[in-house]
Amino acid sequence: MTVRFQVFRSSVKSWENLFLEAAEFATRIGEQRIINLSHSCDNNNSVVTVWYWDK
DSSP, X not given: OEEEEEEEXXXXXXXXXXXXXXXXXXXXXXXGGEEEEEEEEXXXXXXXXXXXXXX
C-alpha cells in the first residue's frame, strides 16, 4: 500500500466550502483508507489535505 494525499487549496473559498470538498472526497474513498486530515492557513491561502492509503 502507498500513502497518497489530496490537497484542497484556495485563497477565495470559505473554510466551509474547502472542508466540504475534503469531506466529500474522504467519503468517496472510504473511512478504512483515511489516515488523517490536516489544515492550515497563511496569508489567506487556506489548505486542507486528506492523507489516505492507496493500493
